[in-house]
Amino acid sequence: MAVAGGNSAGAVLRAVLEQGVATRTAIARVAELSPATVTTQVRALVAAGLLIEHPETASPAGMGRPHSPLELNSAGNVVIGVHIAAEHVTVAVLDIAGTVRLTHRVPHPSLDPDAILDGAAAEVRRLRAELSERVIGLGVAVGGWVDSSAGAVVDHISLRWRNVAVRQYLSERTGLSVGLDSHTRALLHAEQLFGKAHNASATVALFAGNVIDVAFAVHGRVHYGPRSAAGAITRLAGGEAADAALIECTDRALVARARRESLAVSGIRDLIAAAGRDEAARELFKDRARVLGRVVAVLIDLLDPDAVVIVDPALVRVPGVRATYLDVVRRFSSCERPEEVVTGSSFIGRALETAAGTVVLQQLFTDPLAVVAAAAPVPPITAFNSE
Incomplete structure (x- = not known):
């Protein structure tokens, strides 16, 4: 699991998360810890109520020593x-x-x-x-x-x-x-723990909503910066025109444009629903993809990530939007096969x-x-x- 930092107890807990139900031997292998360390941390995590230890069972075909499987105490x-x-x-x-x-x-x-x-x-x-x-x-x-x-x-x-x-x-x-x-x-932390960035070494996440911002991780560590200010992209392309273009990509701006074009929508959810049947509504989301696709292209050339996660519900819900993102990235970055790098959120909805x-x-x-x-x-x- 490509999550950096943490202590041995955290490594044990992540190993169990990754495997669902795990033996101590499997935990030691995945977490790269000694059997003695795993035993100590498992004991502490069970006592803390985070792990459940199941009754001892025999190994398959009766071979090897019996083991007691462990899993997360998700119910508690x-x-x-x-x-x-x-x-x-x-x-x-x-x-x-x-x-x-x-x-x-x-x-x-x-x-x-x-x-x-x-x-x-x-x-x-x-x-x-x-x-x-x-x-x-x-x-x-x-x-x-x-x-x-x-x-x-x-x-x-x-x-x-x-x-x-x-x-x-x-x-x-x-x-x-x-x-x-x-x-x-x-x-981005969620993608590393539970989603598509599970094994990625370098990852970028782009969020498109009423704010447009970015997060990135290198060697599994999400970057914050000394002022915790990493991720602001308003001036990424430079100049007032770039600022205005990004502002026009927000959900509120898209809804306002839709209303000016006489589309009767109350919010972004209505606009996404309308885009399933109305080309004018679809074009608004494609326009956003054209602008944000340029941002993604810059980030790909800057960071060379394994994965780019675009958190934009229109990516999977509005026809043509994913293709627009990919076409722009292909045109403006060195990435020849963006479909292998760019993906949507693991947590749609x-x-x-x-x-x-x-x-x-x-x-x-x-x-x-x-x-x-x-x-x-x-x-x-x-x-x-x-x-």
Whole structure:
């Protein structure tokens, strides 16, 4: 599994995730650990409630020593994810194998961060009260410039947020351990853990929504940069014209253009549905693919990745969009066979939920025992003190 970093407990947990049900011998081989280390870490992970050890069984055909298979305790451990988009919050529950159990959207009452975060916290508390499983933590994913270390949204153009201390706010109001990350970096972590970038050494993810941003990983390590600012592509091609072209690629811009062309759509989902039967609607998504395909071409020549994951629902749902992306990449990059490199998200229809939950799950599969230790709940407070 091409995920860099972490300790031996994390390596054991990732090996079990990869194999589904695994013996200690198989774990040692996949995780590249000694049998003694595997035994020690398995014991700790079982005690922590993250692994289940099944009764001892005989080897096939009665050959070799009996073994006790291990698997993730997905039934007993979940995370709650909050994705903050331009118009709504998505709150979801995922098990530790990355499966989305349930999801719910909460429209923004306004763009005021307190109002949005209050609504998210209330929904998290409601879900938490209904869950019988252990909640490992709360993951929060959002677009724009996100400083994961500081737990703050530094700048979000659509929401008009600057320096919003999201982690502290939600931690105090939910009583949960909270992680915060850019949704594109979180989705790249998810592709490494649960999806198509499973074995890739270098990967790029491009997110197309109400923000357009990028994440990349080299040798399995997702890059953040010293200011946690890696991934901004607004000025990638240079100049004000490039800025304007990318802004015109956002979901809101596409919907606005559709309405100017007399297409009766209420949002991006309606526009995607309309594109199945209306050529004018399809052409809007192809226009976006022509612009973002140039971005992908630059990134391919710059980073030479094994895989490029495009998180754009139109890629697979709107006829002709995938072909447009590939044609542009082929034309403007050195990649002669982009169909072997460029792919869609592994999480179509659940990308936002997966991004949010993976903020915690990525930490869990890096240092599981520390995450479980930090997951002990504290009573939430009803008022937030920013001082």
